Amino acid sequence: MEKFQWTRRVTSPVKVGDVTIGGNNPVVVQSMTTTSTNDTKGSAEQTRRIVEAGGEIVRLTTQGVREAENLYEIKKSLGTMGVKVPLVADVHFNPRAAFAAAERVEKVRINPGNFVDPGRTFKKIEFTDGEYAEELIKIENALVPLLDLCKEHHTALRIGVNHGSLSDRIMSRYGDTPAGMVESAMEFLRVCVRHEFNDVVISIKASNVLVMTETVRRLVAAMDAEDMHFPLHLGVTEAGDGEDGRIKSAVGIGSLLMDGIGDTIRVSLSEEPEQEIPVAKAILRHIDEVSGASGDYVMNGYIEDADPFVCSRRKSAWDGRVTQVVGLDPINDETKDGIWADLNGDWGLEYDKISARHDAVVTVTADGADWALKVKSFVNGMSARGIENPVIVAKFYDIVSFEALQITAAVDFGYVLLSGIADAIFIGAPDVTREELNRLSLNILQATRHRISKTEFISCPGCGRTLYDLQSTLKEIKAATSHLKGLKIGVMGCIVNGPGEMADADYGYVGAGPGHISLYKGKECVVKNIPASEALPRLIALIKEHGDWVEP
Incomplete structure (x- = not known):
């Protein structure tokens, strides 16, 4: 079994104005305005609020050349406020807007699904190999002039793929799948590599957390196979608002950060954009605690022939859906049908104890911020030993604020649930009502698509x-x-x-x-x-x- 210590994926640094994404730099937090980009005053004021909340990069929608040109006026207005922050132009369907923006802001985001291709028209659903190759040449011919302009103005580029916005050409070969999303990004990245343009950040997003995390992991593997080290922008699109939006974002973004993947993040909430920043900061604080506490773990999965990128349930004697446990009592350690596995002690002794009682439900718990890494490692060790006891993963937090708890627990339990190692979960915390804890558990289970309990x-x-x-x-x-x-x-x-x-x-x-x-x-x-x-x-x-x- 391979030893694993928490590390961050190695990426090449990309400068976006005075902010650097990737390399050894801290994960960057960003947001996006909801104002019209032609509204100079409103856009500048909202950008100021994002920056005051802690946002380090701000993106603005850029539908056309007029909006691209007004980005310069917004920058000037921010300057009079004493606000210095890199701006990103968000471009869809309009390459001319991308060219105009590249001369005025620090980064331009383009979508491979509609930069050259017209988007999902379904007018042509079959492509011969020759036709497909011709389309790739069209992409290169359209993209290289933008890369040259970005080089001239020291402008970074974000290649941002979204689930559901793939071109007909990609859809014809891959369908609306994670594999198609990855290939859509890789086509553009290969052009960048051929033309030695390295100031690229990639995002690959979906509203479905399982699709989002699977796709990012597939993209990392595809880049590794071609020796690419571009930094990643993480986010769950259309996450919603309130508790749902916060938990869904924490599950998706946090699960990837737990494995050291991600260099900049944006929490997308249907709220005022400055409200996104505290959520992003809370996710990163917990990841910092995890990385500071982590030791050596055995992290490999042991499901033979399983797709390593897809959330697959570990084989266990529990054949029902993953659920939440309402109450647990560690005093009842060796009674009835249950065993408590305390990962703060000798793991070998715990494995021996469980092996002697194949009919027992095992509750796995541990201390420390790196609880989720320990739990995943221990349960993988059970699978490696052929131990198929059902597993309840349990965490007793000393967090008293429900708002703080929901982010931390969503990262932790989202990670173990997306790793497929839990049959049931238990969240405990002082001064948080059982009703709140039950709601939190159900929301996390819904975000990970293990149990649907509401709209x-x-x-x-x-x-x-x-x-x-x-x-x-x-x-x-x-x-x-x-x-x-x-x-x-x-x-x-x-x-x-x-x-x-x-x-x-x-x-x-x-x-x-x-x-x-x-x-x-x-x-x-x-x-x-x-x-x-x-x-x-x-x-x-x-x-x-x-x-x-x-x-x-």
């Missing part, structure tokens, strides 16, 4: 493209539909983040124009461009029409 809302954080009051609308939709257990509803600000990135949703509510909404059933737009005042009743009617409505 899931996939909602974007909003940006300058948003075409209605997203925050208040999301609250109204939640109030009307939060009793629909198991249903996934997408609430998206515009068509860029809409049909594709909410591809996992059962129903969708998408901004179609100022004051107008389109409704989706799955990936199909079924109600087009109706007034926003009519949209919620029509959404409810659509859910009823398809037999998914139950009375509250």
Whole structure:
């Protein structure tokens, strides 16, 4: 068994203005404005609030050349406020905007799914090898002039792939899959490598945490195979708001950081952007505690023939769904059907104790910030020894604030659940009610798709493209539909983040124009461009029409 000590993935540093992403530098926290980029005063003021909250990089939507040009005015306005922060232009569907922005800001984000390709049109669904090769040449011819311009102005580039926004060409070979997302990024990265452009940061995101974490891990493996060391931007898209958004983000981002993957992070919440920063900071504080406490662990999985990138349950005598445990009592150590495995002692003795009682449920616990690493290592050791006892993973926190607990526990338990080693979980904390702990446990189980206990809302954080009051609308939709257990509803600000990135949703509510909404059933737009005042009743009617409505 291979020994593992917590380390961070080695990446090449990329300068974004005065901030460096990757290398030995701390993980950078960033956010994105929700204002129109043509609103100089509003954008500058919101950027100032993000920076005051601790944001180190700020991104702004850049639909066209006009918005790109106004980025310079926003920078000047920030200068008069005494605010110095690197700005990133977020570009979709408009290469001309990317070129204009590259001369004015420190980083430009482009989406491989729509930089050259027109996006998901489904007009051509089959490509011969020759046609596919010709498309790759088109990408190179379009991208190299942008790389040259970025070199000239010392502008960094973010290659940002999103689940659901892949081109027809990628879809024809890979479908809307993690493998397709990885290949979409790698096509652009190979062009950068050939032309010796190294100031690149990569993001590869999804609203489904399992898809997001699997895809990032596959991308790291693909880059390693081609000796690439570009830094990674992590985030869960359309995470939502409130507890749901915080827990979902902490599970996805935190699980990757626990394995040393990630150089900059953005928590996407359907709230004011400065509210994202404390959540990101809390995730990073816990990761710092984990890295400072970690020792040597055996981290290998032992599920033969399993895909190493996919969350697969460890083989155990427990054949039910992963669940939460309401109460645990360590005093009942050796009684009835249970065994307590205390990882603070001799692990060999614990394995011997468990091996002698194959019918017992094993509760695994440990002290220290690196609890999750110890638990994963120990349970992997059980599997290596052929021990198939069901496992409850338990952690007793000394955190008294529920707000702090939900981030820390989401990182810890998200990591062990996505590692497939738990049959049940238990979270304990003083001064936190059992109702709160139970809700937290269920939210973590839902974020990891181990147990669905309520409606899931996939909602974007909003940006300058948003075409209605997203925050208040999301609250109204939640109030009307939060009793629909198991249903996934997408609430998206515009068509860029809409049909594709909410591809996992059962129903969708998408901004179609100022004051107008389109409704989706799955990936199909079924109600087009109706007034926003009519949209919620029509959404409810659509859910009823398809037999998914139950009375509250």
